[in-house]
Amino acid sequence: MINTERAHVLQEINNLLANHGFETSDIYDRSCFDMVARKKLLLLLLKVLINIDSINGLQADSIKKVSRTFLGSPLIVGLKSKTEYLEEDVVYERHGIPVIALETLKNMIIEGYYPEVFADRGGYYVQINGEALKDLRQEYNLSLKDLADLAHVSRETIYKYEHGLVRACPETAMILQDILDLKITISIDLFKVPEQEFNTDSLEKGKDSEAKLLLNLGFGVIPTQKTPFDALTTIKKANISNNPLITNLDKKRNQKTLNKMAVNLKDLSIVTGSDSVFIMDRKKTFESLDGIPVVNNWEIEEMEAPGELIKLIRERKECS
Numbered sequence: 359m360i361n362t363e364r365a366h367v368l369q370e371i372n373n374l375l376a377n378h379g380f381e382t383s384d385i386y387d388r389s390c391f392d393m394v395a396r397k398k399l400l401l402l403l404l405k406v407l408i409n410i411d412s413i414n415g416l417q418a419d420s421i422k423k424v425s426r427t428f429l430g431s432p433l434i435v436g437l438k439s440k441t442e443y444l445e446e447d448v449v450y451e452r453h454g455i456p457v458i459a460l461e462t463l464k465n466m467i468i469e470g471y472y473p474e475v476f477a478d479r480g481g482y483y484v485q486i487n488g489e490a491l492k493d494l495r496q497e498y499n500l501s502l503k504d505l506a507d508l509a510h511v512s513r514e515t516i517y518k519y520e521h522g523l524v525r526a527c528p529e530t531a532m533i534l535q536d537i538l539d540l541k542i543t544i545s546i547d548l549f550k551v552p553e554q555e556f557n558t559d560s561l562e563k564g565k566d567s568e569a570k571l572l573l574n575l576g577f578g579v580i581p582t583q584k585t586p587f588d589a590l591t592t593i594k595k596a597n598i599s600n601n602p603l604i605t606n607l608d609k610k611r612n613q614k615t616l617n618k619m620a621v622n623l624k625d626l627s628i629v630t631g632s633d634s635v636f637i638m639d640r641k642k643t644f645e646s647l648d649g650i651p652v653v654n655n656w657e658i659e660e661m662e663a664p665g666e667l668i669k670l671i672r673e674r675k676e677c678s
Contacts, residue, residue: 363437367406367460368392371435375402378467383629386622390420390584391432394629400549401430401630410436410450410457418453420583422552427580427590427602428630431549435460447473448482449546456548472545475528483525485544486534492520494538509533568607568637571658575667579605586622587634593664603671604634608655620648635671646678 368385375395376382380402383394391403403425407413413434425432434457436444444450444459451457458466458473465471476483495505495516506513511530518524519534526534531543569579569589578592580602591603604626606619616636623634627650636647639655646652651674653667661667 361408364406364408367435367437370460371404371406371463374464374467381629384622384625386586388584389586390417390582391424394430394626396629396631401428402549403428403430403432405432405434405455407434407436407457409438409440410434410444410452411439413452413455415453417584418455420585421455423580424582424585424590426552427592428632429551430630431551432456433458433463433548435463445475445477447471448475448477449473449548450477454552456546458548466548472548474543474545476525476546482528484528484531485546486519486522486526486531487542487544488520488522490540490542491516491534491538494540494542495520498538505534505537508537566607566609567639568655568658571655572605572637572667575658575661576664577603577667586619586626593668601630601632603668604630604632606634606636608637608639617648620650623650624648633668633671633675645674649675649678651675651678 365385372382372385372393375397378397380395380397385393391405393404395402395404403421405413405421421432424430432455434452434455436450436457436459438444439450444457444462446459446461447465448462449456449458462473466473474484476485495502500508502513502516506516509516509530510533515524519526535542566588569581572579572591580590580592582589587604588607588609589605591605593603604623606623611619620636626632627634634650636650636652637655637658638652643654644652651671653670653674657670658667
């Protein structure tokens with residue numbers, strides 16, 4: 359069960375996004391991400407934590423893996439770090455995922471105000487627009503030392519700011535902005551797609567016969583953990599499809615479990631714009647499950663190219 363306080367925050371986020379043009383998914387219990395939201399090209403995978411220090415590296419890697427495959431942006435909304443509440447309009451980070459407070463998210467969505475301050479070991483920092491700083495310094499006919507003396511920092515520090523080598527403390531940035539009479543700090547990009555840090559080509563050998571069939575047909579199969587699906591199947595040929603297949607493998611589940619998974623797949627397919635499929639190995643065959651196409655192992659065995667599976671899935675989707 360979802361913690362009552364966390365459930366309240368999730369519902370508040372869902373309402374916030376839905377009221378500001380986002381298409382939102384259901385809330386997924388016991389998943390590495392809690393919900394998905396899309397607005398035009400922006401796809402968010404959101405996780406809500408009461409204490410942001412409770413997330414571990416494996417959980418974070420799962421969120422990043424799914425986000426990268428969907429070309430989405432992972433974002434954690436938290437309440438506290440240890441016993442301290444998160445500061446408004448400050449960006450934290452845990453295992454490579456940006457973390458913000460609920461009020462910060464509201465400021466972004468409602469006001470279009472994006473944070474500039476980043477919390478790291480040793481305090482708070484901002485990123486200086488080095489090119490703008492250099493242009494303004496030269497426009498005012500100031501040398502590196504002139505500006506450094508005015509800002510009470512070293513010449514070397516100004517050089518590093520101009521070349522993007524270091525971040526500045528907010529107080530120094532404010533002094534520089536007062537001297538140059540122009541904003542030189544940069545808003546933090548919270549909507550980056552995580553870099554690829556994992557193998558997207560295969561599952562461990564011998565784990566799932568369905569995955570092996572997909573691999574043999576020319577797909578990449580990305581296993582996932584603590585998600586409403588078993589894997590994301592990628593099409594290697596760009597001219598076939600740009601979106602991954604949300605894939606559930608057989609695993610001999612009972613009908614009640616399959617029906618529940620079908621609801622989640624349908625919901626995720628709508629928000630992410632991706633097709634979904636059940637790959638089954640059963641004597642009794644059927645073509646769809648609550649609107650989600652079902653493909654049997656023997657059908658895949660007779661295929662020669664990935665496009666054949668994509669075509670079959672879409673045909674069954676239209677008929678369901």
